[in-house]
Amino acid sequence: MEERTVSYISEACSGKVLYGLGSEAVKGIATDSRSVQTGDLFIAIKGPKFDAHDFVDQAREKGAACLMVDTLEVGKELSGIPLIQVRETRAALGELAMCYRRDFDIPIIAVVGSNGKTTTKDLIAALLGGKFSVTSSPESFNNDIGVPLSLLQLRSSHEVVVMEIGSNKPGELKPLVEMIHPQWGVLTNIGREHLEFFKDLKGVAEEEGGLAELLPGDGKFFVPGDDEWACRIADRTEAEVIKVGLHSGNDWIISDIKNYPEGGSFHLQGPFPVFVGEYCIGLLGEHQAQNAALGIAVGAEMGMTPMEIREGLTSFRGPRMRMEREIINGVVFLNDSYNANADSVSAALKTLGNYPCKGRRVAVLGDMAELGDSTNSAHREAGRLTAELGIDRIVTVGQMAGIMGDAARSAGLTDVEEFSSAEKAGHAVCQAMWSW
Amino acid sequence: MPGDVVLVKGSRSSRMEQIVELIKQDDDEKKRTAPNTQGAAAST
Numbered sequence: 001m002e003e004r005t006v007s008y009i010s011e012a013c014s015g016k017v018l019y020g021l022g023s024e025a026v027k028g029i030a031t032d033s034r035s036v037q038t039g040d041l042f043i044a045i046k047g048p049k050f051d052a053h054d055f056v057d058q059a060r061e062k063g064a065a066c067l068m069v070d071t072l073e074v075g076k077e078l079s080g081i082p083l084i085q086v087r088e089t090r091a092a093l094g095e096l097a098m099c100y101r102r103d104f105d106i107p108i109i110a111v112v113g114s115n116g117k118t119t120t121k122d123l124i125a126a127l128l129g130g131k132f133s134v135t136s137s138p139e140s141f142n143n144d145i146g147v148p149l150s151l152l153q154l155r156s157s158h159e160v161v162v163m164e165i166g167s168n169k170p171g172e173l174k175p176l177v178e179m180i181h182p183q184w185g186v187l188t189n190i191g192r193e194h195l196e197f198f199k200d201l202k203g204v205a206e207e208e209g210g211l212a213e214l215l216p217g218d219g220k221f222f223v224p225g226d227d228e229w230a231c232r233i234a235d236r237t238e239a240e241v242i243k244v245g246l247h248s249g250n251d252w253i254i255s256d257i258k259n260y261p262e263g264g265s266f267h268l269q270g271p272f273p274v275f276v277g278e279y280c281i282g283l284l285g286e287h288q289a290q291n292a293a294l295g296i297a298v299g300a301e302m303g304m305t306p307m308e309i310r311e312g313l314t315s316f317r318g319p320r321m322r323m324e325r326e327i328i329n330g331v332v333f334l335n336d337s338y339n340a341n342a343d344s345v346s347a348a349l350k351t352l353g354n355y356p357c358k359g360r361r362v363a364v365l366g367d368m369a370e371l372g373d374s375t376n377s378a379h380r381e382a383g384r385l386t387a388e389l390g391i392d393r394i395v396t397v398g399q400m401a402g403i404m405g406d407a408a409r410s411a412g413l414t415d416v417e418e419f420s421s422a423e424k425a426g427h428a429v430c431q432a433m434w435s436w
Numbered sequence: 437m438p439g440d441v442v443l444v445k446g447s448r449s450s451r452m453e454q455i456v457e458l459i460k461q462d463d464d465e466k467k468r469t470a471p472n473t474q475g476a477a478a479s480t
Contacts, residue, residue, distance in 0.1 A: 321453055328463050330438025336445045337452035345445055352443040359439030364455060366446020398450050422451045426458030433437070433459065 001028050001100070001152045006066050006082045009041060012099035013084075013092035015068065020082030026066050029152045030059070031093070031145065038063030044070070045089045045145065052089075068092060090144065097148030098179045104154050108161040108180055109298065112173065112211045113188030114204060115344045116291045117142065119283065119318045120188050121164040123295040127312035131304050132159040139319070140338075142166035147176045160302070167207050168370070169197040174210040184301075185211045185239065186222045186294055189287075190229035191343030196372035205229040212237035220301055222294050225250035242301070244293045252297045257289045259354050261332070262325065268293055275306050281313050284323040284334065285351035323351065331433060332357075340368045342378040346385060353389035360392040364429065366422060367398035376403055383407030393417075397425045 007022035027039035033055035042059035125136035225243025383404035419425035446452035
């Protein structure tokens with residue numbers, strides 16, 4: 001964050017300066033007292049496990065220049081340091097970020113979708129970083145805390161921003177889009193995510209399409225053109241729509257996808273002849289060709305050259321725990337443990353099924369959460385698909401282990417083992433690594 | 437066994453990353469406690 005005064009911050013979130021003159025400078029933002037640096041504003045947010053109001057003393061000792069609280073009792077104990085009281089600190093963080101973002105005339109690219117947001121966001125940022133000064137959301141900062149914290153990283157020296165926006169429940173996405181005020185949007189896919197709250201794909205599309213509706217008429221919206229729901233969402237935007245996919249109706253057409261142990265390659269045909277050709281990526285899975293092609297389309301529309309894009313693609317590695325390839329004692333682990341839903345499990349199993357392998361292919365699958373009425377059917381599908389893809393062994397973990405295991409057996413897979421917890425499964429896999 | 441390919445996947449709440457961490461720790465421990473045959477050969 002660039003330096004702002006206590007008054008600026010207070011006015012941005014309709015707060016009251018209880019101590020201090022208002023002219024004091026703030027140089028950064030922290031919501032975790034352990035990460036406070038000298039000159040920071042510490043915002044005390046109540047979470048499900050902790051109330052950060054309990055750590056304001058620690059924040060002050062670490063050099064915080066200002067405190068923001070919503071509990072007056074805490075404020076009364078804290079004289080000698082500028083103190084802003086707001087109605088609710090979590091909301092105030094968003095209001096501050098929204099105000100701060102309006103200080104910058106910088107294009108922002110927002111990435112939404114059911115799967116692959118972080119990988120696609122990081123990939124686009126890496127590609128654009130070859131030509132522009134780029135900032136992007138750290139890790140998977142994509143909710144009402146992560147998005148404002150990402151926005152508050154903005155500096156005048158930045159030329160473009162890439163941010164991801166997530167949603168677990170209906171109505172969460174649009175306020176974050178309004179906060180970011182993006183010019184361009186990227187939709188990765190529409191899949192069966194958080195069905196406990198979205199009910200079905202229509203509900204997912206309704207929510208994720210909030211980005212489309214809020215893009216400006218002179219903006220651009222990149223979508224997977226083979227996805228029926230994505231195309232319906234594209235009808236809801238005034239921005240220029242750019243479609244990427246395998247079918248001939250797309251603006252950018254992917255073909256000849258190949259898989260290698262450390263990544264893949266694909267051919268791309270696009271609206272600019274100079275971009276036609278083969279592209280190599282260090283990401284595993286055919287679905288990553290789609291994400292990479294979305295990134296290439298963004299880079300091309302931003303005026304990058306094919307050489308600049310190829311250099312960025314070749315050196316890019318995905319975020320941790322997303323199909324992260326690790327070799328331990330000669331065994332290749334595809335660590336995709338960050339999260340799971342029915343569609344991302346299906347994509348991961350297909351990647352395993354296609355992965356070059358001299359030994360056995362093993363799927364270690366844990367529960368998928370927030371699936372609502374689809375819980376049983378989605379876990380049965382995962383077990384059945386494991387067998388149908390010719391995976392040699394399945395290790396199932398958690399409350400749904402029995403359902404996945406039974407489905408795999410019913411589909412003809414005999415090497416099935418079930419565990420109640422990841423810890424127990426981990427110890428068993430350690431032992432089994434020497435005997436499989 | 438060397439040559440195998442293992443996919444580890446699950447929702448965040450299922451804490452499946454523990455499995456990969458346990459395997460790494462186990463591998464590190466095995467390497468740490470393995471007899472140093474090269475050292476033994478050098479002393480003879």
